[in-house]
Amino acid sequence: MNAIDVTERPGFLAYALAIENEAVERYTTFAEQMDVTNNREAAELFREMARLETLHAKEIEARIGGQTLPEGASCEYAWPDGESPEAPDFSDTHYLMTPYQALTLVLEAEQRAVEFFETIERAGTDEAVRKMAAEFAKEEREHVRRVRQWRERYPPPERDWDDDPDPPNQAE
Numbered sequence: 394m395n396a397i398d399v400t401e402r403p404g405f406l407a408y409a410l411a412i413e414n415e416a417v418e419r420y421t422t423f424a425e426q427m428d429v430t431n432n433r434e435a436a437e438l439f440r441e442m443a444r445l446e447t448l449h450a451k452e453i454e455a456r457i458g459g460q461t462l463p464e465g466a467s468c469e470y471a472w473p474d475g476e477s478p479e480a481p482d483f484s485d486t487h488y489l490m491t492p493y494q495a496l497t498l499v500l501e502a503e504q505r506a507v508e509f510f511e512t513i514e515r516a517g518t519d520e521a522v523r524k525m526a527a528e529f530a531k532e533e534r535e536h537v538r539r540v541r542q543w544r545e546r547y548p549p550p551e552r553d554w555d556d557d558p559d560p561p562n563q564a565e
């Protein structure tokens with residue numbers, strides 16, 4: 394089980410970094426999935442999110458400096474629901490997903506990141522960690538705000554958005 398204490402600075406930073414790295418990886422994979430099916434708009438949106446989260450990860454790395462962190466902070470370990478809070482589930486994407494749907498997924502993931510950091514901000518015992526958690530929560534709220542704005546540019550999907558007369562995974 395997970396023995397890392399997220400209320401202590403090294404544990405908190407290890408988890409914060411794992412969250413951001415996992416988000417970058419997941420968004421990049423989603424972008425690639427969308428490329429395969431030529432869903433350019435959704436691919437671009439996921440790529441932009443990956444870029445934002447890369448910046449965030451770099452910031453956290455800068456704070457870590459040369460410090461050694463506890464190992465094992467990864468989504469395979471004890472996340473509240475077994476998944477990194479900021480990474481949307483693979484099963485939630487669809488090759489025909491509209492930008493609106495892609496952004497809804499992103500929005501949910503970003504909201505989970507906000508919650509994760511806010512929980513530590515509220516429940517933390519170390520003042521410095523709570524301060525960092527507050528800052529990270531603020532940044533994630535900014536991501537949420539931005540994603541909401543993006544989503545407003547797109548119409549919600551039509552009812553038959555996933556009707557494909559020629560589905561890709563059928564032979565011939």
Ligand code: ZN
Nearest residue numbers: 503506533536
């Ligand atoms: Zn974010």
